[in-house]
Amino acid sequence: MTGEHDKGYVTRSWMSDTPDEVEHPPIPLGLNRMAIPRAALILSVGTVVVLIASSVWVGLSAMTFLDDLEASFGSTNVELLESDGRWIWEVDLLFDTCSAREDDWIWPESLADQDGFFLYPGELRCDWEHQGEGDAASVAVYNRGNETLDLVMEVSGGGVVFSASGEPHLIINDLGGNESVILEVDLDEEVSERDVSITATHVSVLEAHVRLDVHIFEGTEQRDVHVDYNDRVEVHYTLWNADTDEQLDEGTLWVTAGNDPAYIDGFEWSAIGLDIDSDRGGGYPVVDTGTSHITLLPPPIAYGDNDGHELQETWLKFELKVNRAPLSSG
Numbered sequence: 061m062t063g064e065h066d067k068g069y070v071t072r073s074w075m076s077d078t079p080d081e082v083e084h085p086p087i088p089l090g091l092n093r094m095a096i097p098r099a100a101l102i103l104s105v106g107t108v109v110v111l112i113a114s115s116v117w118v119g120l121s122a123m124t125f126l127d128d129l130e131a132s133f134g135s136t137n138v139e140l141l142e143s144d145g146r147w148i149w150e151v152d153l154l155f156d157t158c159s160a161r162e163d164d165w166i167w168p169e170s171l172a173d174q175d176g177f178f179l180y181p182g183e184l185r186c187d188w189e190h191q192g193e194g195d196a197a198s199v200a201v202y203n204r205g206n207e208t209l210d211l212v213m214e215v216s217g218g219g220v221v222f223s224a225s226g227e228p229h230l231i232i233n234d235l236g237g238n239e240s241v242i243l244e245v246d247l248d249e250e251v252s253e254r255d256v257s258i259t260a261t262h263v264s265v266l267e268a269h270v271r272l273d274v275h276i277f278e279g280t281e282q283r284d285v286h287v288d289y290n291d292r293v294e295v296h297y298t299l300w301n302a303d304t305d306e307q308l309d310e311g312t313l314w315v316t317a318g319n320d321p322a323y324i325d326g327f328e329w330s331a332i333g334l335d336i337d338s339d340r341g342g343g344y345p346v347v348d349t350g351t352s353h354i355t356l357l358p359p360p361i362a363y364g365d366n367d368g369h370e371l372q373e374t375w376l377k378f379e380l381k382v383n384r385a386p387l388s389s390g
């Protein structure tokens with residue numbers, strides 16, 4: 061069919077004296093029967109192309125996400141997370157009140173002389189005598205292997221939260237091989253007696269978890285002020301070799317609880333959980349209202365990283381008593 065295309069329609073003025081606009085009005089593209097299949101075909105092809113491109117993009121994004129997830133959460137090779145039938149991390153409470161969690165092992169006669177891979181022969185159960193709501197304690201997590209760990213910490217049983225999050229759960233990121241971290245836990249309600257559990261679970265191997273059971277009970281004398289992270293307090297300390305009970309040192313000094321580079325990690329965190337009345341030891345006449353407790357420190361949070369130190373392999377026992385605290389503390 062021949063003719064010129066003008067205004068989107070075919071002119072046939074040689075067939076009629078009626079103006080083309082009247083006899084043959086323009087046909088909109090949407091009503092052109094030939095245009096419909098062509099447009100549908102074009103749209104279909106375009107849709108397929110878009111879907112293919114979207115699928116490729118989603119696939120690449122998913123692969124990138126999984127790579128990032130694996131990089132963030134560390135190794136998921138279960139064999140690398142085990143040693144001697146145990147997971148490669150340990151959890152304890154710094155108080156010298158711990159024993160076998162399920163009575164399935166015997167406390168070593170000499171902690172320092174153990175030849176094994178781990179600090180303790182198995183999981184622990186510890187006692188926590190508190191001095192009132194708001195009291196605190198220190199929980200240590202030890203990575204005994206060479207793999208960097210990402211762990212989910214969780215308290216079950218109620219009444220205890222992690223100070224850093226204010227919640228009964230917390231994530232530890234990038235705990236390097238043979239490194240340790242210490243966390244403050246707080247008693248956020250009145251508790252006369254209760255059993256709770258603190259678990260450290262690998263973020264991507266959910267069956268890989270280590271458990272610490274804690275028996276909490278109320279002390280005989282409650283206190284108004286509880287020493288928390290970053291509180292500055294004066295303490296009297298006595299230091300022993302935990303295996304031989306040989307006294308190594310004694311004195312009085314100021315320490316910033318949980319954050320004092322002047323001292324070993326275990327000592328600064330041992331100040332957490334001390335208590336004193338609201339006079340903070342500064343009243344007249346002077347009244348002794350501070351509490352004391354004993355903590356047990358394995359080498360990783362004592363002098364274990366000090367090559368050549370005479371106490372490098374020694375387990376330490378500290379008795380700390382709080383004498384006073386500034387009025388701005390607590």
